[in-house]
Amino acid sequence: MAAPTTDWHARNQAYLASCLATVRARLALALVRGGDKETETEETLTEALAARRAQADFAPASAIGRLTQAFDLTDFEAELLVLCAGVELDPEIARLTAQIRSGADRGEASFAVALSALADPHWSAISPGRPLRYWRCLQLQGPSAVRSSLQIDERTLSFLLGIADLDSRLIERSQPLERVAALPPSQTRKVRAILDAWQDGTTRVIGLDGPNAEDRRRIGQRAAEEASLACHLMSAANLPADPAERTLLQRLWERESMMRPLCLVIEIGEQDPEGSARSALDFALGCHCRILLSARERLSGGSGLPWHAVATPSAEEQESLWRRALGKKSNGEARALPSVLSQFDLGAADIDRIGQSLQRGNGKGPSLWQRCRGLAEPRLAALAERLPAIADWDDLIVPEREQEALRQIAAQVRNRFTVYHRWAMAPAGARGRGVTALFSGPSGTGKTMAAEVLARDLDLDLYRVDLSAVVSKYIGETEKNLRRIFDAAEGGGVVLLFDEADALFGERSQVSDSHDRYANIEIAYLLQRMESFSGLSILTSNIRDAIDQAFLRRLRFLIDFPFPDRELRRAIWERAFPTQAGPETLNYQRLAQMNVAGGTIRNIALNAAFIAADQGDAIAMEHIYRAAAYEYAKMDRPLSPAETEGWS
Numbered sequence: 042m043a044a045p046t047t048d049w050h051a052r053n054q055a056y057l058a059s060c061l062a063t064v065r066a067r068l069a070l071a072l073v074r075g076g077d078k079e080t081e082t083e084e085t086l087t088e089a090l091a092a093r094r095a096q097a098d099f100a101p102a103s104a105i106g107r108l109t110q111a112f113d114l115t116d117f118e119a120e121l122l123v124l125c126a127g128v129e130l131d132p133e134i135a136r137l138t139a140q141i142r143s144g145a146d147r148g149e150a151s152f153a154v155a156l157s158a159l160a161d162p163h164w165s166a167i168s169p170g171r172p173l174r175y176w177r178c179l180q181l182q183g184p185s186a187v188r189s190s191l192q193i194d195e196r197t198l199s200f201l202l203g204i205a206d207l208d209s210r211l212i213e214r215s216q217p218l219e220r221v222a223a224l225p226p227s228q229t230r231k232v233r234a235i236l237d238a239w240q241d242g243t244t245r246v247i248g249l250d251g252p253n254a255e256d257r258r259r260i261g262q263r264a265a266e267e268a269s270l271a272c273h274l275m276s277a278a279n280l281p282a283d284p285a286e287r288t289l290l291q292r293l294w295e296r297e298s299m300m301r302p303l304c305l306v307i308e309i310g311e312q313d314p315e316g317s318a319r320s321a322l323d324f325a326l327g328c329h330c331r332i333l334l335s336a337r338e339r340l341s342g343g344s345g346l347p348w349h350a351v352a353t354p355s356a357e358e359q360e361s362l363w364r365r366a367l368g369k370k371s372n373g374e375a376r377a378l379p380s381v382l383s384q385f386d387l388g389a390a391d392i393d394r395i396g397q398s399l400q401r402g403n404g405k406g407p408s409l410w411q412r413c414r415g416l417a418e419p420r421l422a423a424l425a426e427r428l429p430a431i432a433d434w435d436d437l438i439v440p441e442r443e444q445e446a447l448r449q450i451a452a453q454v455r456n457r458f459t460v461y462h463r464w465a466m467a468p469a470g471a472r473g474r475g476v477t478a479l480f481s482g483p484s485g486t487g488k489t490m491a492a493e494v495l496a497r498d499l500d501l502d503l504y505r506v507d508l509s510a511v512v513s514k515y516i517g518e519t520e521k522n523l524r525r526i527f528d529a530a531e532g533g534g535v536v537l538l539f540d541e542a543d544a545l546f547g548e549r550s551q552v553s554d555s556h557d558r559y560a561n562i563e564i565a566y567l568l569q570r571m572e573s574f575s576g577l578s579i580l581t582s583n584i585r586d587a588i589d590q591a592f593l594r595r596l597r598f599l600i601d602f603p604f605p606d607r608e609l610r611r612a613i614w615e616r617a618f619p620t621q622a623g624p625e626t627l628n629y630q631r632l633a634q635m636n637v638a639g640g641t642i643r644n645i646a647l648n649a650a651f652i653a654a655d656q657g658d659a660i661a662m663e664h665i666y667r668a669a670a671y672e673y674a675k676m677d678r679p680l681s682p683a684e685t686e687g688w689s
Contacts, residue, residue, distance in 0.1 A: 112172035149190035225358035251351030255390035277321035298330035366396020386575035420529035430496035481585035482602030485640025617646035
């Protein structure tokens with residue numbers, strides 16, 4: 042429905058004025074009936090009715106005409122509604138009702154007044170099952186159905202005046218959705234499917250599921266726009282807990298949809314309270330208006346409810362969206378598109394928002410890459426620990442074969458768009474497109490540092506997830522925890538490091554009881570999400586043999602971090618002390634005799650630096666000896682003479 046024009050407003054005001062004049066004349070006639078002025082007043086009523094009939098061509102299009110048709114009101118009920126509106130709008134009507142009510146202090150409509158003054162009255166007009174009270178257009182202000190005052194509902198009054206504002210009780214729980222930019226073809230097809238379903242006249246409720254809530258919203262708004270419907274968004278968390286309040290809210294939304302074409306999008310958020318999804322489904326199925334249910338995953342129940350999956354736009358669509366969002370003046374940023382498309386898998390709403398911020402910045406502020414990278418931080422902050430990615434390739438001392446494998450990981454992450462999309466070599470379906478790796482080896486051999494190096498090389502944030510904290514003894518909770526993490530990281534821009542993989546993996550392929558079966562489900566879910574995740578995900582384990590071979594085959598990279606030999610230990614020692622620490626007198630060949638991993642070496646070096654600084658000296662072998670003795674004591678190991686031979 043197009044927005045009412047100025048001409049419509051003028052004609053509506055004129056028609057409402059003629060209806061009020063008719064009611065005013067009927068009230069005056071009721072007061073003078075049998076008196077000297079009856080004939081004169083009847084003439085006034087005749088004139089008012091004639092003026093009203095003169096606008097008969099507009100009557101069905103007027104606000105009162107629309108309400109009469111929408112709520113199937115009788116002529117008496119429609120005039121009763123005008124009477125109650127007149128008490129609020131017309132001082133003369135208020136004065137006349139006060140007189141009819143035997144000198145009441147103020148003018149108020151009542152059913153008794155209507156029975157005495159209006160034409161063709163019927164007693165059922167204000168029964169709870171009739172439209173005026175069922176749809177809350179009128180409210181009875183007292184115990185007596187006849188003598189208690191009748192008050193017109195605020196939203197109904199504003200509608201009669203041609204005001205399109207939503208009911209205040211609905212405004213508190215919803216927000217209007219604004220017009221959206223052009224959608225990619227895959228999402229436009231979803232809009233068409235919704236419109237086709239609405240056109241058959243039988244489908245009211247439609248579900249939208251997918252990873253990006255904003256994209257689901259945009260599809261709902263575009264569908265409403267093309268169907269000439271006002272579109273409002275309500276969170277499932279805003280549904281009243283009290284059943285009576287929920288029923289009232291349903292009725293108010295239904296009433297609103299009868300007053301003007303309307304579509305309601307109910308969004309079920311990942312963090313909404315338990316039971317919100319069920320409440321939203323029940324609310325939608327019981328509400329007789331057009332509703333789009335928006336959720337991350339399809340809701341169970343609601344037999345026959347159609348669902349449409351809303352996927353993230355394809356890589357080709359994202360490239361087109363980016364070029365449109367960046368505009369002609371962003372050639373410098375456009376050159377970064379291949380890298381952005383390789384790493385970030387963003388929805389249309391995120392792309393539009395970043396493009397607009399770049400246009401407003403006019404070349405100043407964060408780059409396109411940095412703006413994309415910043416999307417994940419607020420989503421992941423409460424779910425994982427962000428690790429500073431400081432180490433680079435020179436800091437990582439591992440054998441050449443392992444270093445080459447790590448560089449291959451970086452290359453695959455960096456060039457996915459070229460291989461998968463420009464060369465059309467993407468695996469079928471979503472599986473297999475994620476870059477997954479297992480880093481195994483003893484503590485301190487460089488697994489976490491390798492993840493830092495990759496994150497820094499790829500210019501991404503590194504988030505560590507402690508799997509031992511994610512795993513839950515309650516069935517289904519582990520998958521729910523993992524889903525929250527992957528959903529938050531889904532757009533890319535991060536490297537996910539799942540620490541302590543042994544907490545979840547193990548020799549579990551032989552199912553001996555229900556716990557093993559559900560453990561296998563948890564593992565399968567984690568691997569499936571890793572494979573479909575748009576970024577790089579890494580598992581770490583101290584014992585690779587603890588992980589079943591069936592699970593290992595689903596990981597793209599398996600890298601063992603060996604305990605460093607003497608030459609590697611010497612290289613680690615040489616990089617443990619910066620030049621400004623003054624370690625010219627250190628014998629790195631002798632330090633490499635200590636049979637410890639790189640993590641322990643770094644601990645010893647740091648403790649030695651503090652000991653030397655406290656004494657006001659440069660770092661020397663004796664400081665390292667004291668620090669090493671302390672570190673060995675922590676490990677409950679003796680510092681053997683062979684390891685310190687030739688130090689002095």
